[in-house]
Amino acid sequence: MPYQGTIGRTERERLHGHKGMCIWFTGLSGSGKSTLASRVEEELHRRGVSTYLLDGDHLRRGLSADLGFSDQDRREQIRRAAHVARLFVDAGIVVLSAFISPFEAEREMARAQFDPDSFVEVFVDCPLEVCAQRDPKGLYVKARQGVIPQFTGISSPYERPLSPDVTVETAKLSVCECTGRILDAVIPRLRHDSSLGIT
Numbered sequence: 782m783p784y785q786g787t788i789g790r791t792e793r794e795r796l797h798g799h800k801g802m803c804i805w806f807t808g809l810s811g812s813g814k815s816t817l818a819s820r821v822e823e824e825l826h827r828r829g830v831s832t833y834l835l836d837g838d839h840l841r842r843g844l845s846a847d848l849g850f851s852d853q854d855r856r857e858q859i860r861r862a863a864h865v866a867r868l869f870v871d872a873g874i875v876v877l878s879a880f881i882s883p884f885e886a887e888r889e890m891a892r893a894q895f896d897p898d899s900f901v902e903v904f905v906d907c908p909l910e911v912c913a914q915r916d917p918k919g920l921y922v923k924a925r926q927g928v929i930p931q932f933t934g935i936s937s938p939y940e941r942p943l944s945p946d947v948t949v950e951t952a953k954l955s956v957c958e959c960t961g962r963i964l965d966a967v968i969p970r971l972r973h974d975s976s977l978g979i980t
């Protein structure tokens with residue numbers, strides 16, 4: 782439970798003019814999590830929504846600098862990420878969380894931090910071969926050479942989500958189409974009451 786002062790989430794949401802929410806992106810490295818989280822954030826920002834983008838590399842440079850990529854460390858990474866996301870939502874902000882988050886149990890743990898309307902799980906679905914071809918950071922080449930151990934999809938598992946709120950197939954749809962589908966799921970849930978002007 783968040784610390785409860787005299788100003789609560791409802792008051793903060795009223796000030797922002799929309800509800801707080803967590804949009805949780807999960808998918809393989811190179812599937813398009815960061816690209817889509819960033820595009821969705823731009824679109825929300827343009828509509829006057831208060832946003833914040835959290836991603837794996839970002840957290841791992843600071844709060845999670847002590848963690849590696851063992852199953853146990855990934856579980857701890859997602860526990861921390863979900864907790865931080867919860868704080869942002871309690872502050873009335875729309876937080877976009879982009880983590881591989883490879884395990885269903887931890888994604889469900891993240892979901893359980895929020896009320897059902899405040900959490901949207903986005904499965905960024907892309908075949909491993911396409912991710913490896915894209916290889917935007919050159920990590921798949923190194924993983925296949927054995928230089929990077931425990932690499933998701935190569936030498937560490939990725940469990941496909943069982944019941945995501947939105948699935949975007951990034952090898953079939955453009956960035957623009959994927960962004961539109963995510964916004965269609967998110968925007969109706971942001972309206973706090975009829976006084977809000979989000980369109």
Ligand SMILES: Nc1ncnc2c1ncn2[C@@H]1O[C@H](COP(=O)(O)OS(=O)(=O)O)[C@@H](OP(=O)(O)O)[C@H]1O
Nearest residue numbers: 810811837850855858880881882883930931932933
């Ligand atoms: N072994 C291994 N496996 C997967 N990913 C690796 C690894 N080593 C480094 N990286 C880089 O770390 C980013 C993923 O961090 P996450 O915190 O999102 O991962 S996890 O949710 O804890 O599984 C990931 O970012 P994305 O490519 O944006 O997914 C990589 O840049």
Ligand SMILES: Nc1ncnc2c1ncn2[C@@H]1O[C@H](COP(=O)(O)OP(=O)(O)O)[C@@H](O)[C@H]1O
Nearest residue numbers: 809810811812813814815816917951954955956
């Ligand atoms: N429909 C799409 N959605 C997202 N990214 C796409 C799409 N089609 C092609 N891409 C490309 O795939 C790459 C995904 O990289 P990135 O967003 O860093 O992935 P991740 O954050 O999941 O590691 C980018 O180069 C992006 O331009």
